[in-house]
Amino acid sequence: MDRKIKVLLAKPGLDGHDRGVLVVARALRDAGMEVVYTGLRQSPEQIAEAALQEDVDVVGLSSLSGAHGHLLPAVVRALRERGLERVLVVAGGVIPHQDIPQLEAAGVRRVFGPGTPTADVVDFICREVRPAW
């Protein structure tokens, strides 16, 4: 059980804002997780394929362009098509509060808004992926 928690961080769509996702990548690594970052402009299919290839526990999606309503559920669908139902999907970025219930219903387990301490993200992932610990 000493395998590190493995996280894929991704930027779906055309959004170029990567400050947040890069900071989260560093924070998760510092917390002992293994992190793979896809880089910009990934389609939902590419993200799901990377999650499959890398055999990750968590997919973290960053979206600041307002296209989250379309892109995030599309990533969840693409993961399910590959049998990755058990992968924990979380998101962060500029996502209006009123949109969160719809994203959660689509299978995004938690949306982290602006100003979230990275420690909260680490705690949530640890709790969800390794509940026994």
Next chain:
Amino acid sequence: MSWGGDDMEETERRRVAEARERWEQKVLAPLMANSPEIRPAFRTASGLPVARLYAPDREGQREYLEGLGFPGEYPFTRGVHPTMYRGRLWTMRQYAGFASAEESNRRYRFLLDQGQSGLSVAFDLPTQVGYDSDHPLACGEVGRVGVAIDSLDDMELLFAGIPLDRVSTSMTINAPAAIILAMYVAVAERQGVPLDKLEGTIQNDILKEYAARGTYIFPPGPSMRLVTDVFEYCYHQLPQWNTISISGYHIREAGSTAIQEVAFTLANAVSYVRAATAKGLDVNKFGPRLSFFFSSHTDFFEEVAKFRAARRLWARLMREELGATNPRAWTLRFHTQTAGSTLTAQQPDNNVVRVTLQALAAVLGGTQSLHTNARDEALSLPSEASARLALRTQQIIACESGVTASIDPLGGAYWVEELTDAIEAQAREYIQRIETMGGAPAAIEVGYMQREIQESAYAYQRSLEAGDRKLVGINAFATPEEPPADLWQVEAGVEARQRARLERRRRERDTARVERCLEEVRRAAAGRDNLVPRFLEAVKAQATLGELCDVLRSVFGEYRQPSV
């Protein structure tokens, strides 16, 4: 440079230094023994050390004429115009654009009615990366962060009822900048406006896209050629147009310090000048049309000093290292936007106060135009009410604060001058390091700027989470609050309508003429002819932005980000 051989001034400096020593021993030390200062050391947001007190006892101070001089004269520390805001206020230019061309057009007319003096166009992401609205990768993104422009039809709707000889227009577009500029020129032609009357700015700054902003399309080499094609075209056709807006804003938003913002922006600028010169253009001719774009943060004095340092450093680089002899080519004219990354989703009304401080710093730093952010931008695009409040914020500074009455009012303040010197010196060191790496494109290619920016961003986040840095509403004075309810949203259906319009346009145009124009673009792209006139012919034939970018992709290839 010291105060030089002037014995009187050196004597005065020593007297002050001795008096400071006495003050520190007799007055300060006994007090500090009982009540120490709240922190062992003070620093600016960028990490520059801050002394307890600045006074005229510093060694190595610059001479006034060499370091500061007069506004409108080299080295322009005090401003680029001899009268600054006594002659003309800065341009109040709010970045806006969303959904369809019609809706953006309505917002522009609203802002002009509210006293805004220039337009600033935001394009949606598909437009920024050269995809038409019906491209698979555009799905979900059409009209989100700006207006969707597929063809000349959209551009005409965007400026309907806005005479282009009466407004100045800034357009935030980079990789396909030359194509969007061609569309603007075509609209002006249809309005009957002579091109030499067109005023405005096209961002056209591709280097910072690789380093910080992310909307690149082509590799650096052909991208630099597109940038300099615009320089050349505008020199002949659009003499009043700012051919580029070399941008530190996005570098800062991505997490850099103020010093890195100045350094990387000017390093990029040096590379554009070198590329244009290598193409055979004369720095004295294209130099005066280069413009700049900076961010303004809340660490007030550092920001004021940053603008002054950038202005002086650019003048020196242009004159001493890039061979410009035309004084107009030495001036750094800039737009400022208050820093979006400093806004909080928590207690969003506090953002109005942050924006006020940031806007004031930009004005005291001598900006030529200003965008003030709206309070709800950490949550969504601004509503009409918050867009108006943001504009009112700078109008109050302009009309009521009195800071416009005298030029560079913080000039001569001991701390501000020391900060100005420090920022210039450290930015220059960065620029020299980048030069030894082979210039900005090479430094970006190996990920140097990106890594520097990421380090700063992470250090900032850590200092916030460790509590070394306080943000009101985040890690200080936080209160439980209800999520805001009245957020502005892009209306559903925009994407479908935009696609329908595009489809109709494709059906109703002269396909053979479009094909001929695209072929001409392909030929020019593979050769050395200036591409802008070919884009102009093509957009008039209703070739779309996506079609033109596809042709360029097939000739130039596409840029792939190095993995991190």
